[in-house]
Amino acid sequence: MYDLVLLGGRIVSPGDGLDEVADIAISDGRIARIASALGGEPARERVSLAGSWVSPGWIDFHVHCFAYSTDYGTFPDDIGIGSGTTTVVDQGSAGALTFPGFYQFMVRTARTRVLAFLNVGLVGTIKGSMLPPLHSPETVDVEFALKMIADYPQVIRGIKTHAEMGGVSRWGYRVLELAKQIGRGAGLPVYVHTGRLIPADETRLPDPDRVIPEALRYLDAGDILTHCFTGHPGGILSTAGTVHPEVRDAVTAGLRLDVGYGEHFSFAVAERVLDQGVRPSILSSDVHAAFGQPHSLEATYGLAGAMSRMLALGFTLSELVAMVTQNPAEALGLGSRLGRLRPGDEADLSIFEVESGAFRFRDPWGAERPGTQRVIPLYTVRAGEVRAVGPKGVTEVV
Numbered sequence: 001m002y003d004l005v006l007l008g009g010r011i012v013s014p015g016d017g018l019d020e021v022a023d024i025a026i027s028d029g030r031i032a033r034i035a036s037a038l039g040g041e042p043a044r045e046r047v048s049l050a051g052s053w054v055s056p057g058w059i060d061f062h063v064h065c066f067a068y069s070t071d072y073g074t075f076p077d078d079i080g081i082g083s084g085t086t087t088v089v090d091q092g093s094a095g096a097l098t099f100p101g102f103y104q105f106m107v108r109t110a111r112t113r114v115l116a117f118l119n120v121g122l123v124g125t126i127k128g129s130m131l132p133p134l135h136s137p138e139t140v141d142v143e144f145a146l147k148m149i150a151d152y153p154q155v156i157r158g159i160k161t162h163a164e165m166g167g168v169s170r171w172g173y174r175v176l177e178l179a180k181q182i183g184r185g186a187g188l189p190v191y192v193h194t195g196r197l198i199p200a201d202e203t204r205l206p207d208p209d210r211v212i213p214e215a216l217r218y219l220d221a222g223d224i225l226t227h228c229f230t231g232h233p234g235g236i237l238s239t240a241g242t243v244h245p246e247v248r249d250a251v252t253a254g255l256r257l258d259v260g261y262g263e264h265f266s267f268a269v270a271e272r273v274l275d276q277g278v279r280p281s282i283l284s285s286d287v288h289a290a291f292g293q294p295h296s297l298e299a300t301y302g303l304a305g306a307m308s309r310m311l312a313l314g315f316t317l318s319e320l321v322a323m324v325t326q327n328p329a330e331a332l333g334l335g336s337r338l339g340r341l342r343p344g345d346e347a348d349l350s351i352f353e354v355e356s357g358a359f360r361f362r363d364p365w366g367a368e369r370p371g372t373q374r375v376i377p378l379y380t381v382r383a384g385e386v387r388a389v390g391p392k393g394v395t396e397v398v
């Protein structure tokens with residue numbers, strides 16, 4: 001007898017070559033079978049998903065979920081299983097000094113699978129995270145970071161760092177260099193914020209067009225540049241509006257690009273980048289709670305809203321599902337366990353609706369674009385357990 005049979009959903013899993021209406025049987029938290037006509041099989045529970053889409057559980061590669069301890073931390077389950085996502089990857093909330101607290105209070109207490117990129121700096125993005133001293137090379141301890149990674153190998157999947165004008169004005173590329181030392185020592189990728197961020201030494205501002213080409217000299221295949229559609233200066237697009245040729249070469253050689261949607265996303269930049277034939281392989285939300293409002297844990301946007309905007313930009317649904325399942329799973333080094341649907345795998349699924357209509361989507365810069373579809377998460381299945389999205393989930397779509 002199966003524990004659960006999901007009937008008649010449209011299953012889309014690019015990593016498995018699946019795009020068809022079928023049933024999924026689940027037992028002991030794992031996928032037992034994917035086939036048509038499982039409705040007659042004995043099961044404790046049956047759920048009809050006619051008209052809905054089913055994909056491998058979404059992986060949100062860039063979130064901030066260290067509630068209370070950081071300026072903008074959320075709770076993993078609000079932005080994870082409560083928002084249609086079964087795995088979240090915290091990007092740098094915790095550094096080596098603060099990681100044990102993050103693990104005990106956030107990772108262990110969540111139903112959502114929580115993975116992390118360790119902040120290159122010892123303290124991570126604790127409250128006051130925009131203070132320049134917290135980002136200086138003085139806050140990096142390579143040996144201590146390597147020890148912490150060795151202590152939490154299941155959770156820490158990479159190193160979070162920055163390549164942006166503020167930090168470069170103060171310390172050049174030293175922090176990035178140290179992040180790579182940690183990454184190479186641990187055999188893990190480095191995830192790099194792009195676009196101006198940290199308060200700069202205005203007397204030593206770098207040329208925005210040189211920041212990313214210089215940073216790429218330190219990076220390898222498998223590393224990830226995020227905020228590839230940033231509206232801030234110093235990103236992958238030059239001030240003249242062309243993608244730096246160094247970025248193209250690096251992507252061809254295996255560097256990954258992530259959207260890192262959130263407060264940096266610009267429709268205009270996205271259109272210019274896409275027009276030049278450069279495409280990100282990962283879509284993440286960069287979801288965080290409100291800046292400047294201590295203890296406001298309400299997030300107002302998330303991964304589904306980001307997917308709707310990417311549909312408006314011309315991405316196909318199948319490409320987007322790959323960008324939130326198979327591709328991030330591979331970037332995490334977990335492609336043989338996550339981001340796919342195979343019998344025997346842990347049953348992590350995202351169930352969603354694609355609603356048609358006439359929508360207008362806004363970016364944080366006030367620009368609007370029309371769209372005809374939006375993605376609405378309905379349920380998550382995490383290790384076989386079904387949960388309806390909301391009420392605190394991030395379902396904002398327009």
Ligand SMILES: [Zn+2]
Pocket residue numbers: 062063064091286
């Ligand atoms: Zn972020």
